[in-house]
Amino acid sequence: MSDLAQQVSLGRTGIKVSRLGIGSAYGVSERACRMAFDEGVNYFFWGSVRTPGMGQAIREIARSQRDELVVVLECYVRQAAWIPRSVEVGLRNLKIEQADVLLLGWYDRPPSPKILSVVERLKEQGRFRCLGISTHQRPLFQKYLHDGNYDVFHVRYNAAHRGAEQEVFPALPENGGPGIVSFTNTRWGDLLDPKKMPSGMSPPTAPDCYRFVLSHPAVHVAVCGPKNDDEMAAGLTALKAGPMGEEELARMRLIGDHVHGIKSAMSFLT
Amino acid sequence: MGLSARFKDLVRRMAVNLFGIFELLGLPRIPEKREGEGGEKR
Numbered sequence: 001m002s003d004l005a006q007q008v009s010l011g012r013t014g015i016k017v018s019r020l021g022i023g024s025a026y027g028v029s030e031r032a033c034r035m036a037f038d039e040g041v042n043y044f045f046w047g048s049v050r051t052p053g054m055g056q057a058i059r060e061i062a063r064s065q066r067d068e069l070v071v072v073l074e075c076y077v078r079q080a081a082w083i084p085r086s087v088e089v090g091l092r093n094l095k096i097e098q099a100d101v102l103l104l105g106w107y108d109r110p111p112s113p114k115i116l117s118v119v120e121r122l123k124e125q126g127r128f129r130c131l132g133i134s135t136h137q138r139p140l141f142q143k144y145l146h147d148g149n150y151d152v153f154h155v156r157y158n159a160a161h162r163g164a165e166q167e168v169f170p171a172l173p174e175n176g177g178p179g180i181v182s183f184t185n186t187r188w189g190d191l192l193d194p195k196k197m198p199s200g201m202s203p204p205t206a207p208d209c210y211r212f213v214l215s216h217p218a219v220h221v222a223v224c225g226p227k228n229d230d231e232m233a234a235g236l237t238a239l240k241a242g243p244m245g246e247e248e249l250a251r252m253r254l255i256g257d258h259v260h261g262i263k264s265a266m267s268f269l270t
Numbered sequence: 271m272g273l274s275a276r277f278k279d280l281v282r283r284m285a286v287n288l289f290g291i292f293e294l295l296g297l298p299r300i301p302e303k304r305e306g307e308g309g310e311k312r
Contacts, residue, residue: 048289050297055298060303075290075293076290078286078290085294089296093296093300
C-alpha cells in the first residue's frame with residue numbers, strides 16, 4: 001500500500017480522511033462515488049456547483065455508513081440571516097443530520113462578525129462539526145490562521161499555482177494546525193492540455209496532478225472533479241502510485257511554470 | 271481600485287450570490303430512488 005492510500009488526520013479536526021476527495025461540480029455519477037468510497041475515498045465535497053449523482057451517493061452511503069463518510073457542505077450565502085436556511089436545505093437534500101465540515105466558500109474578504117456568530121450558533125445546534133473556509137486570496141489565510149476560527153482550509157494549489165508554498169504552508173504550525181485541502185489541482189484542466197505544454201513535452205495526467213499536490217507534506221486532501229466513471233477510476237490510481245519523486249516533481253514544476261504564463265478563462269475570476 | 275479590478279470584483283460577487291441562491295433553493299433537486307433501485311443508467 002502506498003503512502004497515499006492510507007487515511008490521515010485532517011489537521012486538528014482529528015477526522016480521518018482519504019488523501020483524495022471528490023468534488024460535486026463536474027457531474028460525477030453515483031456509481032463513480034460508490035466505487036471511490038469502496039476504494040477508501042471518504043471526503044465528499046458538496047460544493048458550489050452540485051450535481052445529483054454525488055447527492056444520491058451521499059444519501060445512499062450515509063444510510064448505513066455515515067460514520068465512515070466525511071461530508072463537506074459549502075455555503076456561499078453572504079446574508080447572515082439566510083445561512084441557517086442554506087445549511088438546513090443542504091442537510092435535508094442529502095438526508096443527513098450534520099455536516100462534518102461547513103465550508104464558508106470563496107471569502108476573499110473575511111466573514112463579518114454577524115456571519116461568524118450565526119455559524120457558531122449552528123455549530124452549537126449540532127448542524128456541523130468543524131468550520132472551514134476557502135479563498136482565492138492566499139495571504140488572507142494567515143489572518144484566518146491567526147483568528148483561530150477555522151479547522152479546515154480549502155486552498156488553491158497546483159503545479160502552476162504554487163503560491164501557497166510561500167504564502168500559506170510555511171505559516172502553518174507543525175502540530176494542531178487546520179486541515180489543508182487543495183482544489184483546482186489541474187488548474188481547471190490547463191495542466192492536462194497538450195496545446196498548453198512547453199515544446200516537446202507531453203502533458204501530465206490528472207493523477208499526476210493529484211500526486212504532485214499530495215507530495216507536499218502540508219496537504220492532507222486533494223479534491224478531484226471527475227466528470228465520469230473513467231475519470232474517477234483514473235483519479236484513484238494516484239493513491240496507488242504514491243507521492244512523486246524529485247525528478248517527477250521537477251517536471252511538474254517546469255510544466256506548471258509554463259502553464260502559469262498562459263491566461264485561463266477562470267483566472268479572470270480568481 | 272482600477273476599473274478592471276472593480277469589474278472583476280463585481281463578476282465574482284455575482285457568481286457567489288448566484289451559487290448562494292441555488293443553495294437556498296436546494297438546487298439541483300436530487301430525485302428519490304425507489305426501494306431496490308440500482309445506480310443510474312450510463
